[in-house]
Amino acid sequence: MDLAPSPLARPFPELPAIAGVTLRTVRAGYKDWDRADLTLAELSEGTAVAGVFTQSACASSEVELGREQVKSGRARALVVNAGNANAFTGYRGREAVEAIMEQVAGGIGCSREEVFVSSTGVIGVPLPKDVAVAGVDTAMTAEPVGWEAAAKAIGTTDTFTKGAGAAAMVGRQRVELSGIIKGSGMIAPDMATMLGYIFTDAAVEPAFLQQLLGEINARTFSCITVDGDTSTSDTVLVFATGKASNVPLASFDDAGADAFAAALEQVCGELAQLVVRDGEGASKFIEVSVTGAASNDSARRVGMAIANSPLVKTAIAGEDANWGRVVMAVGKAGEPADRDKLSIGFGGHWAARDGQPVDDFDEAPLAAHLKGEDITVEVDLGIGDGRASVWTCDLTHGYIAINADYRS
DSSP: OOOOOOTTOOOOOOOOOOTTEEEEEEOOOSSSOSSOOEEEEEEOTTOEEEEEEOOOTTOOHHHHHHHHHGGGOBOSEEEEEEEEOOOSOHHHHHHHHHHHHHHHHHHHTSOGGGEEEEEEEETTSOOOHHHHHHHHHHHTTSOOOOHHHHHHHTOSSOSSOEEEEEEEEETTEEEEEEEEEEOSSSOOOSSOOSEEEEEEOSOBOHHHHHHHHHHHHHHTGGGBOSSSOOOSSOEEEEEEOOTTOOOOBOSTTSTTHHHHHHHHHHHHHHHHHHHHHTOTTOOOEEEEEEEEESSHHHHHHHHHHHHTOHHHHHHHHTTOOOHHHHHHHHHHSOSOOOGGGOEEEETTEEEEETTEEOTTOOOHHHHHHHTSSEEEEEEEOSSSSEEEEEEEEOOOHHHHHHHHTTTO
């Protein structure tokens, strides 16, 4: 199914090559399409890795293995299969993943535990082991490609390729970060979004890299939603090759650690928001800003209740400033709230303050704001200092059309 680019699409950025990372893509043939669908990233010896994975109770074998592998903190390769999620496939799915790991490990001379595998696409169809093995065999000797080609190869229903980059000074050494991501539907993460990979030439100790990713994930990937559905395959991995030769970062006490953390958060935030901008059928990008909550976590949960509400999302699709639906979503969130302290606005214009409509309310500025592509919803609970921002998109007929025809 060919999809027109999202009206919220952003052009793919110029991303720097990362020393110690070699990318290759090939057409394995997981689906009947004329495009690359297998990506191999070879990583230099000593590369550190950190990861966050879906909390789905029906996670794929790739996720189950990845959760264990990441504990070692080291990686030498990544393989991404597009077109088949290989989830809910039992022993046959796991055998296919293990075959890929063994094949890549033998080809580059590392342990199989250092080979990470991700798969994305239709759930419930075993990854064909012969197709995967043949694809990996071709990829091992394929010509290297750039970031955009890799970003395209990992996509499924994505309508545009997604990437982000940043740089930081660690001591006197400049370090680079480049990341790619795929995802547009089945997005309501308990940890991260569909499949995202960030690469840096910085030297970072694995434990600190894992700490950083865990903290940053809570403010970025775990603050987005498209449709309220969590994937079986969600994975975000960060690889640090150490080729920048900086003094390895081990804690926030190290020179440049704050700068590196800020750069990593910038990349994660941009990638997360790009997924929302490619939300299936989306025509509007929505930021829900919640303040005055009992805690930051409570603010996030309130924000997600609003962002996941079909009634809120369809109202915004129809450019209707129906703030009563926002009241409904706050009330159902299960978090501390006081009706008589609640304030709601759109685009910086308050519709209700302290539990009642604003006197002489003029809806015209709100209506004008909702005609744009980038929408903000402001909610002040008025009971504490907790705050959070979450990002979502509107819900249109396009979402139904895409998902009603997904497997055909």
